Amino acid sequence: MMRRRQFLKGTVGALGAMAALGVSAAGAQDKKVLKFVPQADLAVIDPHGTPAYVTRNHAMMVYDTLWGVDSANVPQPQMVESAETSGDGLTWTVTLRDGLMFHDDTPVRGADVAASLKRWMAKDGFGKALADVLTDLSAPDDKTVVFSLSKPFPLLPDLLGKTASYSTGIMPERLAVTDPNTPVAEIVGSGPYRYVAEERIPGSLNVYEKFEGYVPRSEPADNIAGGKVAHFDRVEWYTIPDPATAAAALQTGEVDWWEQPTPDLIPIFEGTDVDVKVKDRSGNLGLLRMNFLQPPFDNAAIREVVLKAVNQTNFMLAAVGDNEELWSVPQGIFNPASALASTEGLETFVEEKDYEALKQELVDAGYKGETIVLMSTTDYPAIQAFGEVAADMMRKIGMNVDLQVQDWATMASRMKNKGDIASGGYHAFGNFSAGAGAMNTMAHTFLRSGATAFDGWPDIPEIEDLRMAWLSAETTEEQAEIGRKIQEIALKQVPFVPLGLFYFPTAYKANLEGILETLPVFWNVDRV
């Protein structure tokens, strides 16, 4: 029989063994390290695996891009040395610049680029538009990639240099041939940082190390264009699920940079050595989506009454707070920085509302008192706020609203349900789209219509025609006219109701300098 002393000895021995068995930590002590808290856990590390922006940000570190848009949203060559288009516009010949190397120390070849783009086009909405007109994508030699097209595609540099998901993720051909729906076996890019897979703790830690073989361009860094000069030897991404803990960790200096502080915690940084600034001005477009398949929202007149009832200021105040530097109204269908943006018809979103008159309009439009199932989630405070304000607004115009709040995984699944209410369907939901995705007609998920429509399934052929017409637009004037027309139709047919543009500020230690005015990228940043 075991005696007490034996038992105690055994326990102490077990603890000692635990210490002895500990795996040795990575030798990161002498390196210049930046500790970063991303907006969400980096669950998927394949750049073509998910459009989640945290994966896009990871991809921007590890994978270089052929072009990169500058702060004026103009694509500039990045991996590209030169690009020529044939007289008829049906061939693009792209030459890669010298010195491009993958993290496995193999050179970047035209064949790698072609294979990577083929994989990417299978996933990216804008990329599919290219795939539709692509007759061949080849690499006649290691430095050249040739796009053969059935129709001119003047926006090729814009497409291949965009900031919106998915990232093009140029990887070695041996990895790029992986089925697009199967995760790649290795994370090997040619960007300024290499991914240290062996140190990954999913849900907690991702580590990147400066890639010594990267040759930055000589131009100054500007958005995702220009020279990507890495100043830190190592960047560590810590997933901290609790915002209060992340805020405290930033204050105590345990981390250097928190990508997205929640609005309620921003005031605690006042008077500290933490700066809170909006760096990514592309923002996020709040929106209310009505389900075109469900009565009464199959009726355009009813959707229009709902749109007229929207006061964007109310939505922004609820979602972001009273700091007007963090939001902007009135907003239309496109990001205001886009050539497609128009201000026509937007005054309705900031006008005082006559709810009694709207109530009558709703009845006249054919609303019969049906219960409206409005979905919202507690996982994203902005979406939760949109849901609450939308429910209140709909009730004010006489709608019978059932606000159903759930976790994001449940809501995201239900959003795909085309069935009626009895079988788990819905009438409307609040959401937001990254502003980078609202820059053009192809990346704009909520603008898609008909066969390619996203959840809510609008079917507005005129918008679909204009979306495609944008691909052939050669001047900004042409683009602006297309955008104006789309907005005019959208304000009547209501594929979605814009609720305002809001920005996520980022919080970082004041001793960091060179954080670029864009998505979180880790080149150009240094500690002073």
Place this chain on the structure above:
Amino acid sequence: MLKLAFKRILMTVPVMFLVALLVFSLLYLAPGDPAVVFAGDQATPEQIEMTRQRMGLDQPFVQRFGTWLLNLAQGDLGTSLISNVPVAKLIGQRLEPTLSLTLLTLVWSALVAIPLAILAAWKRGSLIDRGVMLLGVAGFSIPIFVLAYILSYVFALELRWLPVQGYKPLSDGLWPWFRSLIMPAAALGAGYVALISRIGRTALVEIMQQDYIRTAKSKGANPRIVLFRHALKNAAVPISTVIGLGVGLLIGGAVVTETVFALPGVGRLTADAILRRDYPVIQGVVLLFSFSYMLINLAVDLLYPIFDPRIRY
């Protein structure tokens, strides 16, 4: 005793099967689709369907459960649907922080709660007794996350003595390891201390009223010897039982504690997996938790004869 241990370990097999079946069924019925979560909110229906097929979620319940059981029998817990990392590896990576946290909590809680229980029972009805009971009520009543935030504010933000978050492995040294766990273990252990001290006190008070204690006292035995040698030894059985049963509290509490203090442990892995509907991970950790719980209670049962020689197996 070995026979009992073997028998009890064998008994865990059907229990584990039932747990597995229950968890698998609940997850099958739960709303939410990991394919949608994985593919992202902008994926087309075709992409989601392809993702669902790749994840094997298009197969019927029986086939999925059967495949999973078969793999489990071969020691394969499956692969995370989201991160594409084997579940066994994910759990392995997260085991040290959780084991460290729960063991440290268990040790400090027992070291504090048992003396408190003795003190309260010995000074029954006094201010000390009431004070201990008050502490017990407070320990039960304050949610872990509230206590965690208070500790964090005082010791990390204001005094800067302890780190706000994160875990240092034992291989980094005993002090960094211990320092990273002080606040999490304190927050997690408060309710546990309350539980052990209250049960311990009640057990001791009851034992102190037994005839053999009265006899010892009437024979003029030293009150301390009566308390420690006669009463405490007999109270060890209910105390160890409650320590074993309370491990369930620790496992549940670890989910919250690891989230608040950003410890990369199995508790946080569980919470993340549930939010993403990462079925293989949920199933793996629930099995692990159930198995651990049963093993700990088996260990407690095997300890009984040490405290009370009348108990024989």
